[in-house]
Structures are given as C-alpha cells and as structure tokens.
Amino acid sequence: MYQLPKALPDELLLSRLIRFITISGISSSEFLQTCFGSKRISLHPFLTSGLSSIAKVCHESTNLLLNEQTLTPLFCFFLPVHARNLQKMIVTINGARAFRSSQLVSFESGHSLGLKSCPLCVEHDLLKYGISYWHVSHQVPGVDTCGYHGARLSFLKLTQRQRLIKWLLPQPEIDIRYSPLIEYEVAKFSTKLLSLLAARQHMNQITEVYRHYLKENGYLTPNGRVRRKAVMQEFFKYIENHSQTNPAMVPRTQQDYRYVSQLLEAGGSHHPYRHLLFGTWLLGDASQAFSNLPKADFSDKKNTPEPVNNISNKCLNLLKAGSSLAHTSRVTGKSRCYLKRIALLNGISLNLKPKTLTQQVTNAICSLAYSGFHRREIARRCGVGIGSVEQTISSHSGLVERRKQCHFQSARRKNRFVILKYLGSHPVSIRNDVKQQCNSAFYWLYLNDRAWLEEKLPIACKPKGRY
Numbered sequence: 001m002y003q004l005p006k007a008l009p010d011e012l013l014l015s016r017l018i019r020f021i022t023i024s025g026i027s028s029s030e031f032l033q034t035c036f037g038s039k040r041i042s043l044h045p046f047l048t049s050g051l052s053s054i055a056k057v058c059h060e061s062t063n064l065l066l067n068e069q070t071l072t073p074l075f076c077f078f079l080p081v082h083a084r085n086l087q088k089m090i091v092t093i094n095g096a097r098a099f100r101s102s103q104l105v106s107f108e109s110g111h112s113l114g115l116k117s118c119p120l121c122v123e124h125d126l127l128k129y130g131i132s133y134w135h136v137s138h139q140v141p142g143v144d145t146c147g148y149h150g151a152r153l154s155f156l157k158l159t160q161r162q163r164l165i166k167w168l169l170p171q172p173e174i175d176i177r178y179s180p181l182i183e184y185e186v187a188k189f190s191t192k193l194l195s196l197l198a199a200r201q202h203m204n205q206i207t208e209v210y211r212h213y214l215k216e217n218g219y220l221t222p223n224g225r226v227r228r229k230a231v232m233q234e235f236f237k238y239i240e241n242h243s244q245t246n247p248a249m250v251p252r253t254q255q256d257y258r259y260v261s262q263l264l265e266a267g268g269s270h271h272p273y274r275h276l277l278f279g280t281w282l283l284g285d286a287s288q289a290f291s292n293l294p295k296a297d298f299s300d301k302k303n304t305p306e307p308v309n310n311i312s313n314k315c316l317n318l319l320k321a322g323s324s325l326a327h328t329s330r331v332t333g334k335s336r337c338y339l340k341r342i343a344l345l346n347g348i349s350l351n352l353k354p355k356t357l358t359q360q361v362t363n364a365i366c367s368l369a370y371s372g373f374h375r376r377e378i379a380r381r382c383g384v385g386i387g388s389v390e391q392t393i394s395s396h397s398g399l400v401e402r403r404k405q406c407h408f409q410s411a412r413r414k415n416r417f418v419i420l421k422y423l424g425s426h427p428v429s430i431r432n433d434v435k436q437q438c439n440s441a442f443y444w445l446y447l448n449d450r451a452w453l454e455e456k457l458p459i460a461c462k463p464k465g466r467y
C-alpha cells in the first residue's frame, strides 16, 4: 500500500507518481510491479491508464484521478462517440487501446510525446510549494501557451518507453517568450474548460452548444442552416495572428468551409484543439458551454421550413414593434432589402440611420420615375442610393409597368429613327442593305414593331435565281 504525495493544484497524475518515486525511495519497476503486476508497463503522460489499479494500491478515488489528473474529460467532451470506450480503457490497464480511443493518432499529432511546462509556473510553484510539477492544463495537445501567464510552454520530449523516472520534473528556465494573444485566449479557455469539466457532471453536447451560440449570434438561417461564409469570415479574422499552421487544428484558408461543417457534425472526431479554437471564438468563456440551453434550439428545423406567409408576418410584426432592420434580419434570416420592401409595401416607416428616404424624397423619386428618368439619374438628383430608388419604384403599384411602357416607346422611337435616317440618306437601297447597316434596329423592330417596318422598308425584290 502506497501513499502518494497530495495532489497540488492542476497537477498531473504522472507528476504525482514521479514525485512519489523521487521521495519514497521505491523504484519505478517496484511500483509498477505492485500496481499492475508487470515492470514493463509504460504510462502515458496525460492519458494515464490503469487508474483503478493505481487507485486501489494508493487508496485514491478512481473518478477523482480520471476527472482531475488526466485529460480524459477533455477528450470525452469533444469525442462523445468514443467517450465510453476511452473511459473504460483508462480505468483498466490498456494504455495502447486508450490512446487509440483518443483518436490522437489519426490527427497526426501524436508523434512526439512529451511533457510541457510554463517557466513562470515553475518559478511560482518552486516559490509556493518548494517543488515544480507538471500541470494538467499544460498538456492539452495543440495548446503551447500557459493559460495562466500567456508564456510559451517548454517541451520535454519523452524518448524512453518508461516515463516514470525519478526527478523527471520541470526545470527552471530564464528564457521566457510570450505567445500571440489569440493563443493565450485559447489556452485560458482550455484551462477553464478543464476545471469545469472536472467539477461538473451534467454537460451539453458540444455540437448543440455550437448551434445554440451560432443562432444567438445570427449565424443560422431560420431553417437551421449555418451561414458558413459569414462564420468563416469572422472566425478567420479572429485567428489571423495564430502561429500554428497544422490544418488538423487551424483552417487553411477563409474558404475552408469544411472546417466549420465538420465541427458541427454530431459524432465527428476532430483534434481537440480545433474545438478549443472555435469554442474560444464562438463562446468566449468556457462556462457558456455548461449553461442550460433551451431544448427547442436543437430540433431539426431543416425538414420543416416555415411557410413564407409566417415569415413575412413575423417580419412585419417585428418592424411594427420598432425593431431595427439589423435585428429583424438576424431574427428572421431575411435580407435588409426584403425587409425594406415589405415595410414600404405595408406603409411602415423605418427607423433608418441615414434618414434620407422621407415621404418627400419618396414622392420625388416616384415623380421622376413616372416621367421615365433613369434610376441612376433619380438617385443622383434625390441624393439616395440606386437600391433605394429601385425599392421605391417596385413598391408603388403600376409604376413598374408604366416605366416598362416608357422604355418600350423610347426604344421604338430610337429604332424607327435609325431606319428612317438610313432610308432618307440611301433612297435606292434594298431591304438587305437596311438589314446589314442597321442590324440592331432592324431586328428590334422586326420582333416588336413588324407592321411599321414592313410599311417603311423598300419593296422586296424578286429572287433572280442562280442561272
């Protein structure tokens, strides 16, 4: 029966075991033989397996070791499909299978196994506890920054198969480098998430959490689809100073839409860092992942799209209640142009920031539009955008038809004039000359005003034949 040293805050199980064999005088092979019945057991640094045996020999709680002194909760949270299997392997002694369940091998980042430490934490721990130790939160794959200090973590590569080595504890360092802010944010998020995972029993599915907050931030359409372009644009801007370029963790380009889609697939297996990076951007604070989410958010709305009338009624109700265009657009998923149009059609005055579209301006637009002026000219004269002119025109009944009529007559006048001018200057021309020289006008009239064209064209010559 062994008595392990008391766990220090955020201490890794392997760190406690190393401290134990360092101070107790018991060799690692003796310890392993007692715990597992074999000296050849190799302990994984952050997914240490055989917890039930260690707990039994050392009078510890298996659950406590699992939840607080390994990274198992983090992997279970992000890989719910593999969670049960992973926990089982960690509790029993099956290191290799436990590591396979963590899926790290498939992310191509499990090649060099090692232990990470923060030089500032080492200094702090030596001063406060008289010994340095390995922190759980520093071992998260992909995270190379200390969540407490923002300093870059030192990496100690583990080359030996046996990791239970006397005095294998972090050493003080003078060279302290700091990571970019984004990486510090991810590290803070990750550290907090680990502490929350260790404490909480109830947790939400990570994909449900994403969907909820994407909806909150206006990144979901009313049909429940993700506005991936907008998401990637904002997300990519947020992570532009990130130093990592491993595509398993960081999106390659702003057009890497699969990065987001894959994270939202229930049961997907992705590098935990991907989730941490995306979660930092979307949630900001890890505690958001544990808030009580309304169940309604997760119903599959894709199969039951809202009827069009319901949506327009919803838009009208919101606009009548004084909601801004941006807010109404976020809630209903409809574009600002659509909202402006239905507001005009239903006589709702909009509270727009550039208040140029007053009743007076609308009247001026309609008057000019009625006279057949070009939209660009109307926009210039009234000092508004072409889009506003188009909306005003399309929302006044009969105006579009009148303008079409005006355009038709204008085109007819122009084309008739072209033909008449040519015939006037070429009195002896034949039909074919007119067709070739005034091609565009000829065909426009041929299609739209054939009677007039036939009347004005020279009399058709009789074909002479080839011989």
Ligand SMILES: [Zn+2]
Pocket: 118, 119, 120, 121, 122, 146, 147, 148, 149, 150, 151
């Ligand atoms: Zn630190």
